[in-house]
Amino acid sequence: MNKQKRNLLIAMAFLLPNLVGFLIFTAGPVIFSLFASLTNWNLQEPKSTSYIGGHNFVELIQDKQFWTYLLNTLYFMLGIPVSIAGSLWIAILLNRKLKFMSAYRTIMYLPSFTSGVALMILWKSLYNPDFGAINGALHSLYGFFGLHWDTPQWLLSTKNLAGLEVESVELSRSQFGIGARDAIMYMGIWAGIGGSNMLLYMAALTNLPEELVEAASLDGAGRWRVFRSIIWPQLAPTTFFIVIMSTIGGFQGGFEQARVMTGGGPAGTTTTLSYYIYSKAFEEFRMGYASAVSWILFAIIFAITLANWKFGQRGLNE
Amino acid sequence: MKLEFAAAFACLTVVSVFMWKSQPNQSVQGKTPLVWTSDDNPLRKEQIDLFNRQHQSLNLQLDPNNQGLEKVIVQSLAGVGPDLIDCRDANQLAAYVKAGIAWDVTEELKSRGIDVRAQTWACMHPTAIYDNRVYGVPTNCAANAIWLNRKVFEELKVPIPKTPWTWQEFIALSQKLTKRDSSGRLERIGFLFDWWNAYHFVATFGGREFTPDGTRSDLDSPQAIASIQLMHDLVYKYKVTPSPVEESGMASAGGWGSGTINTFGSNRAAMALGGRWWLANMRSFKGLQLSVVASPFDLVPACSTAGRSTLINARSPRRKEALEFLVYLASKEYGALINDQADGISAFKAQSAGPAFENNPRHPEETYNSTWRQVTETAVGQEGSPYINGQVAKRIFDKQLDLVRVDAKSAEQAMKDAAREVNEEIKKKLAEDPILFQRWTSATGHAP
Numbered sequence: 001m002n003k004q005k006r007n008l009l010i011a012m013a014f015l016l017p018n019l020v021g022f023l024i025f026t027a028g029p030v031i032f033s034l035f036a037s038l039t040n041w042n043l044q045e046p047k048s049t050s051y052i053g054g055h056n057f058v059e060l061i062q063d064k065q066f067w068t069y070l071l072n073t074l075y076f077m078l079g080i081p082v083s084i085a086g087s088l089w090i091a092i093l094l095n096r097k098l099k100f101m102s103a104y105r106t107i108m109y110l111p112s113f114t115s116g117v118a119l120m121i122l123w124k125s126l127y128n129p130d131f132g133a134i135n136g137a138l139h140s141l142y143g144f145f146g147l148h149w150d151t152p153q154w155l156l157s158t159k160n161l162a163g164l165e166v167e168s169v170e171l172s173r174s175q176f177g178i179g180a181r182d183a184i185m186y187m188g189i190w191a192g193i194g195g196s197n198m199l200l201y202m203a204a205l206t207n208l209p210e211e212l213v214e215a216a217s218l219d220g221a222g223r224w225r226v227f228r229s230i231i232w233p234q235l236a237p238t239t240f241f242i243v244i245m246s247t248i249g250g251f252q253g254g255f256e257q258a259r260v261m262t263g264g265g266p267a268g269t270t271t272t273l274s275y276y277i278y279s280k281a282f283e284e285f286r287m288g289y290a291s292a293v294s295w296i297l298f299a300i301i302f303a304i305t306l307a308n309w310k311f312g313q314r315g316l317n318e
Numbered sequence: 319m320k321l322e323f324a325a326a327f328a329c330l331t332v333v334s335v336f337m338w339k340s341q342p343n344q345s346v347q348g349k350t351p352l353v354w355t356s357d358d359n360p361l362r363k364e365q366i367d368l369f370n371r372q373h374q375s376l377n378l379q380l381d382p383n384n385q386g387l388e389k390v391i392v393q394s395l396a397g398v399g400p401d402l403i404d405c406r407d408a409n410q411l412a413a414y415v416k417a418g419i420a421w422d423v424t425e426e427l428k429s430r431g432i433d434v435r436a437q438t439w440a441c442m443h444p445t446a447i448y449d450n451r452v453y454g455v456p457t458n459c460a461a462n463a464i465w466l467n468r469k470v471f472e473e474l475k476v477p478i479p480k481t482p483w484t485w486q487e488f489i490a491l492s493q494k495l496t497k498r499d500s501s502g503r504l505e506r507i508g509f510l511f512d513w514w515n516a517y518h519f520v521a522t523f524g525g526r527e528f529t530p531d532g533t534r535s536d537l538d539s540p541q542a543i544a545s546i547q548l549m550h551d552l553v554y555k556y557k558v559t560p561s562p563v564e565e566s567g568m569a570s571a572g573g574w575g576s577g578t579i580n581t582f583g584s585n586r587a588a589m590a591l592g593g594r595w596w597l598a599n600m601r602s603f604k605g606l607q608l609s610v611v612a613s614p615f616d617l618v619p620a621c622s623t624a625g626r627s628t629l630i631n632a633r634s635p636r637r638k639e640a641l642e643f644l645v646y647l648a649s650k651e652y653g654a655l656i657n658d659q660a661d662g663i664s665a666f667k668a669q670s671a672g673p674a675f676e677n678n679p680r681h682p683e684e685t686y687n688s689t690w691r692q693v694t695e696t697a698v699g700q701e702g703s704p705y706i707n708g709q710v711a712k713r714i715f716d717k718q719l720d721l722v723r724v725d726a727k728s729a730e731q732a733m734k735d736a737a738r739e740v741n742e743e744i745k746k747k748l749a750e751d752p753i754l755f756q757r758w759t760s761a762t763g764h765a766p
Contacts, residue, residue: 013323040750043391044416044707130567156562158726166721167735267720282388284709285413 043285056292077250083192091201127154152178358382408444409708421632441697454629456665460593461697468607488614492558495588507587508558519545524617532703538737547729597660
């Protein structure tokens with residue numbers, strides 16, 4: 001056996017445990033779920049499982065709940081641009097050469113270290129309409145300006161800023177206001193700002209050629225001009241990556257919040273597609289249908305990522 | 319490189335073998351282990367200890383972390399499920415039976431002289447009997463009644479209400495007992511209830527979840543609508559019970575038992591809807607003076623119940639041993655323990671009667687035990703329908719109830735929508751299942 005072959009075997013041996021794990025615990029179930037989506041597999045009636053072709057997908061298209069929960073998911077994703085912009089802003093601030101910068105950086109990254117469930121419980125109490133800190137602050141603010149407005153009921157209200165109806169994909173004036181959907185979105189923005197996006201931007205800013213910024217400053221460019229013409233274009237590959245990952249995360253997200261904070265309510269207004277998949281699979285035991293929803297979710301994510309890739313790449317090249 | 323790889327492999331192998339060898343042995347001194355998924359009620363320990371003392375060859379263990387329906391079904395189908403499973407309502411029983419997890423113990427119990435249908439309270443049958451076959455033995459029975467905080471009644475010089483009474487009389491009393499400050503904040507709650515007890519209200523109005531043959535939802539009946547309207551009005555019209563906003567401000571610190579029990583136990587409410595099992599928590603509240611009366615009603619004296627039955631996992635290799643636990647649940651010693659602990663009342667009618675039950679010398683202040691027996695006689699169990707997955711029906715009902723609770727929809731519209739959605743789901747199910755379709759058409763005499 002020559003050295004090249006020996007090295008290849010050693011490399012394969014190192015890769016094997018991971019590869020076997022991937023095949024058994026990831027690729028296998030993914031392929032299995034594709035087959036499951038074409039059956040009426042129900043854990044309650046496992047003996048009557050049979051092939052039903054695309055029936056689950058046809059049912060899904062007619063399923064009002066699916067569309068409502070897809071809309072909920074998209075609503076929560078409205079916070080993604082804000083959280084990306086926030087991450088960039090914080091990263092720029094933390095990229096300055098100041099005393100105690102390591103401490104500031106640690107503080108900003110702290111939410112990512114903390115248990116998600118603990119954070120959600122904290123937010124739940126912040127959102128308490130009577131005793132929560134947020135409404136407390138709003139009360140003081142309203143009082144300062146002499147306003148007699150009602151404070152939002154946050155997680156207890158079906159209202160939302162877009163005026164989306166509760167049980168259908170429609171808009172309604174009566175639903176306009178601030179409610180559970182907005183509360184979850186704001187929390188998502190907060191969690192997203194100080195997380196890994198900020199770290200990615202900080203890494204990208206560290207790699208930025210300083211001479212470009214210095215040259216522009218010498219030529220009389222102001223801060224905004226430097227940001228718009230030098231920093232932002234240089235950060236484009238990072239932004240592109242963050243947008244793609246955040247979009248994927250947004251479509252897959254919302255499960256923990258629904259499970260811990262709201263139970264998907266009130267009246268399903270905080271149920272996202274991932275929670276719907278769980279509910280169909282493990283509350284109603286319709287594994288076939290849940291698999292179909294998972295594959296449609298995958299198709300949506302794949303299509304949007306492709307579109308991002310196509311148009312984003314064009315932007316990068318320009 | 320080769321050496322490093324071999325060393326890492328050897329190291330991992332040694333660690334794996336060590337972990338495998340050092341895992342705790344479930345079998346204690348040659349005893350057969352039995353795993354029971356139930357809640358982590360502190361009373362469970364004494365119940366388990368008594369069983370283990372009586373059965374020296376068995377070692378019953380509690381597993382409170384895997385009691386969810388989904389966990390039990392998935393784990394059981396994967397061959398790692400518990401031996402004994404708690405079942406809380408007709409929907410759960412249907413799910414366990416259909417999944418092939420509940421063991422049909424009709425003949426086994428008969429041969430041991432246990433007749434669940436004749437010996438236990440009727441309200442518990444939906445948790446143990448499915449399609450005329452017996453799958454479990456009721457573990458306890460917890461009919462709902464109205465808890466009264468006697469201290470509040472004495473302070474306000476309001477007499478303890480006489481039963482039977484109507485909801486109108488109840489509302490008038492609740493308003494008298496409710497106290498709000500000048501800004502409208504609740505200082506004393508007139509009446510406290512959990513919204514998941516909605517079927518209690520439905521039952522007292524003579525309403526039902528399904529028609530008697532289970533072929534359609536009955537949530538749009540005038541009785542069901544009136545009962546949900548009452549729940550809404552208690553919050554928003556009569557303001558005797560906390561709104562969702564006020565409720566969220568009362569969230570308890572956690573632990574076993576619900577926030578409602580702790581709120582009532584801490585003298586913040588005059589009356590509350592609950593079962594005898596609340597005493598498991600409330601006995602520890604100092605200075606609490608309690609009384610109990612039957613629930614008000616509109617048409618028929620009735621109440622809902624919150625007991626459990628225990629089933630045997632059909633896939634357990636220790637089914638015969640697990641059967642000993644069901645026999646234990648029917649024993650006088652276990653019944654006496656349940657009555658003494660106040661974990662509801664014994665599910666066996668004969669065991670929840672007599673002087674020993676009515677006057678517990680360890681708790682002489684509990685002079686109202688006979689009331690629990692009386693309310694249990696009128697209690698109704700939660701219904702199910704063979705034509706719809708109980709979890710789907712529950713999801714639909716809960717969603718509409720949620721809208722009423724946050725005052726986003728009228729009770730009438732919500733219940734009509736709930737009934738319509740449930741009936742649509744039934745139709746969908748019938749289209750998929752020809753056997754069910756035939757059963758439905760022969761029950762109704764017409765096509766869906």
